[in-house]
Amino acid sequence: MKAVLREEPDGCSMKETSDPPLLPQVPILRLPRPPSPSGRGFDLSSPRALAHCPPKDHQKCRSFLRQLFLRSLLASAGLPVTFTLYQRVTVTATRFNACDMEGHNFQVSDLQTPIGVQKEALIRGPDIISYSFCV
Secondary structure, three states: OOEEEEEOOOOOOEEEEEOOOOOOOOOOOOOOOOOOOOOOOOOOOOHHHHHHOOOHHHHHHHHHHHHHHHHHHHHOOOOOEEEEEOOOEEEEEEEEEEEOOOOOEEEEEEEEOOOOEEEEEEEEHHHEEEEEEOO
16 A cells, blocks of 8 residues: 655645555456357256256156046145154154145144154154055
8 A cells, every 4th residue: 555645735734645545456257158159058968968958757756656646645635644754763643634735744633752743743744754544
């Protein structure tokens, strides 16, 4: 930082002024050029693109299995359910009510646990090893 003495307009006094500090230099990030010479994007047939985009048959199969899973949950609403949790804990509920869209939370009624009975309960999906419905 430079300090400069400047004379005031009245001619009697001197005042010290300084230049503002310089900001640190920032490196510039250069992105790689796209593989296509026209610059319209990356090659969709590259191994990387194919790894991130499963084939249509695979997507169709996953969609079908997801529909079956959701229909089975819809059909099991109101049925008794038994959950097996970690540390060998088994809990039962007299009524399966609902689950969220991802299947991470299950809402049940009259949950019987080793501690007691909960009138309404929400069970976290990551805590569940398996669950079965009594038909």
